[in-house]
Amino acid sequence: MKVDESGSNRNLSWFERGQVLKMISFKWIIIYGSLAPFFIMITLLYVLGVARYVTDFEENTCEMTYMFEYPQYVKISLKNDIEAKYPRFGLYAYGEGILTEKLRRMHFSGIPVLFIPGNAGSHEQVRSIASVSLRKSRTASFHFDFFTVSFSKDYSALYGGVLMEQTEYVSHCIKTILALYKGKIDNVVLIGHSMGGIVAKGALLLMPNMNASLANMIINLATPHTPFLVFDSTFANYYYELERHLHKLKDAGVKVVSIGGGPRDILVPSIAAFDRTADINVLSTSVPCVWKSTDHLSILWCKQLVFVIVRSLFDSVNQLEKPPKITSNPDLKMKSLSYHFLKHTSGKKMYHYPDKIRFETDAEWVSVPQQYVWNNNGIKRSSVIYLAVELFHKSDFLTIDAINLQSKDWLFVCSALKKQEQKRICEWGWSLTNKTRILPDPLYRSRRIVDLNLKEIKYPHITHAIVKLTPDDLEKQLTVNFDSYFYNNRMESTRNRFLHPKYLFGFRGPNLIETVKGSIRYYITLPNIIDAITIEFKSLNCIKHHAIVELIESSNIGSTQVEIFTNTDDGPKTMKMQTLYGRSNDTASLRVTLEPECIYMINIQPGGIIDKISCRVRDRWPLLYTAIISLLLLIISLRIHYNSDVLPTIIITIILSFVFNVTYETCIALCIIGISAVGVCFSVIFLGSVAHGIAVRFLARAIAFSVTWSDWLLSGLNQLPYITTFFVQSLIPITCAALSMLISVFLHFLKLTRMYEDYLEDILLAPLQHFNLFKRWKNAKNEEENDQLNTSQKNIGQEIYNRLLLFLLYSFAAIPAIPSVLVWAKNFSYDMRLSTEDPVHVVSWIILAGCSTLGIVQISPKHKGYRSLILSNILRFTSWVILSMTAAPRPSFYQWCMPPIIATVVTLIALNSMIP
Secondary structure, eight states, X not given: OOOOTTOOOTTOOHHHHHHHHHHHTHHHHHHHHTTHHHHHHHHHHHHHHHHHHHHOSOOOOOOBOOOSSOEEEEEEOOOHHHHHHOTTOEEEEEXXXXXXXHHHTTOXXXXXXXXXXXXXXXXXXXXXXXXXXXXHHTTSSOOEEEEEEEOTTOOTTTOHHHHHHHHHHHHHHHHHHHHXXXXXOOOEEEEEETHHHXXXXXXXXXXXXXXXXXXXXXXXXXXXXXXXXXXXXHHXXXXXXXXXXXXXXXXXXXXXXXXXXXXXXXXXXXXHHOOTTXXXXXXXXTSTTTOOOOOTTHHHHBHHHHHHHHHHHHHTEETTSSSOEEOSOHHHHHHHHHHHHTOOOSSSSOOOOOSEEEOOTTOEEEEEOSEEEEEOTTOOOSSOEEEEEESSSSOSEEEEEEESOOOSSOEEEEOOOEEETTXXXXXXEEEOGGGOEEOOOTTOOOEEEEEEEGGGOOSTTOOXXXXXXXXXXXXXXXXXXXXXXXXXXXEEEOTTTTTSHXXXXXXXXXXXXXXXXXXXXEEEEETTOSSXXXXXXXXXXXXXXXXXXXXXXXXXXXXXXXXXXXXXXXXXXXXXXXXXXXXXXXXXXXXXXXXXXXXXXXXXXXXXXXXXXXXXXXXXXXXXXXXXXXXXXXHHHHHHSTTOOHHHHHHHHHHHHHHTTOHHHHHHHHHHHHHHHHHHHHHHHHSHHHHHHHHHHHHHHHHXXXXXXXXXXXXXXXXXXXXXXXXXXXXXXXXXXXXXXXXXXXXXHHHHHHHHHHTHHHHHHHXXXXXXXXXXXXXXXXXXXXXXXXXXXXXXXXXXXXXXXXXXXXXXHTTTHHHHHHHXXXXXXXXXXXXXXXXXHHHHHHHHHHHHHHTOOOOOXXXXXXXXXXXXXXXXXHHHHHHHGGGSSSXXXXXXXXXXXXXHHHHHHHHXXXXX
């Protein structure tokens, strides 16, 4: 064995390192050895679920939005005191071409729109929406002025202090923008991406001298209304306060639209983007004319979605006002937003349908059967054709699917009282075109469809539904499909199918649904499925065919997903619930659109185990952090008191994990702890010298010493814990407490390597003595020496095991300190001191860093007194309380509580160690 003067183990042989690793990890091998197959299986499944979640989504088919002219950003100055307070932030006006000169002269005459970027976002992300708006304004009598905020890519999604700073700055920006219009405009449109949507609402509701009426509309893009990471109390309190004031938006008539990206957005899942107080919650997969999932960044430049956003803004303007403004009528705003984001019935611009219409007298009337396919067969007509289908004749529902129909107002109901050439016709009718919607088509044809519930039509004496075909429509290959049916006959359910004996024994027969020829519409409810479903289509009589499947989630009408099946791509395809996962009381359903000439076999199966786990990963991965802390405290509680009741503790923990529905996350958390422990062992043995070298070089640069002197200084600090503690704690008033916490964890790691060196000789001699004793045992000699060796090995293993547990506890407790350190490092050039640090965490870091560097926290399993028993029970109870937090409605809001809880526990353990 060779150890240099500095105490590092850089000269150890690989054989020696391997022997040490074997001894250090022996305890963990004993614990996990018997359960290894189980833990390996669930860990592998979880890893596969994570891989499926981050890779299994449709290809990005969004078109890129391009600028016709070079985009430019004109800096707008705020008041001097505000500029001095926020030197990292900036307000800009977006311009292109000759418009830029107008902006430089501070001449603004449009409708102001403020874009707020998200976490680590850029102010330049406004250019897609702004450029499309400028292009559209060339054909309009008004235009929008786009402003954007620069946040220097700060981490607002991780750190509450940054979030508050951004909110204050945006409130000043709103006032500055309105001042540019000299009283002609009194509110703005706010568009927020990611955390920018939270900042937009916070600037209106949480800042003094601000009110909700300063905005008339808020559009949120992939905004986490329910965050998954809440690492400080400032962040949590921000959300709590915001929710308390959200009612003010409705009171002021502000319309809020929340748009999620769907399956492709793995940073802000759809459930997080759901805003329970928004007027419209929608996924990009269900927005008419989009029908595509967008990732967290492409939601800003996806051309199909950008056009919908811009058109909704233009349709919300009241052009009769001078100057034109967004309408102050909440109902009109809602009609415009609903038209573009929920139920697009016809053209690009919102159309106001008349309630009644008089039919043309020289038109041709055609009576169609209950199930019928009408097409013009390429024959052009010079007159209007009315297709009339009789209602309430052996049916209570009517579905009409019109392909290549261009008329804006085309669907009516009427009372056929007049006769014409042996046919009953209508003189006038009520328009129902506003109940129709557009549908994607695999052949890229214009497709409009309607599902009429005849029981809900309240007009008196209705006898027929009428489809109007103009001569312009008849110039194209036009097809209109009619399907009249009883709703219950087209409703299928999977409630009992998956419990069928044939399904349980591996046969798929019971899950097949066979359609009837002539049918357009089928509905399939999924009461047994809350995560993923696999669908497959086969046609029995059509070589070329297609089907359109819409997955509808009952809890949110805007969470629809669309899949298209064709004869060349007929499945199986997997669809995952986005906002319904885990809500067993809600039921998702499939709305299927078929070709009437074809007979289909539809095979529906629950999603595979990997798909189910991927949904669980998507919605529940934040629970792992809380579960890890809970298990670490539980393990330490069993080490505090001699002969602790291990089996009852394990049983109670298992029962609680079942009650709180976190059994799987608890198992994964235990696996993470084991893997982390083994990883620390490897790091201590094989990377200890590397860590020591990094610390030496850092000290050499920090205090301008040579490497040799720094090496001796570091060794001295290890021997003088009070000096080390003073050094670490002195960093707090000049930098931030989080930095001292991370440094203390690193120093704790160096202590582990030092401890490993102290015990190195005994550990390395143990296998050799064991080998010799084996020979002696074989010869029946010296049993007393064998007992002494076992006792020595056991004591060494226990000591290392306890130190390792404490290091893991410190390491996981320090995770919430990372965002603070990132913000401090990013803003170091502006201010060396991080002044916005969470005061609760500051106290926690001071306690944890001090206890770690002083080395006063000791775990001794030899204690048998009442004090150690009480402390063990306190830790056990604390562990179970933390585990119960995973069952809270929003468990992520308890993550910031972990450092203060651990600081309290560490203090109790230290007192127990220090008091005789």
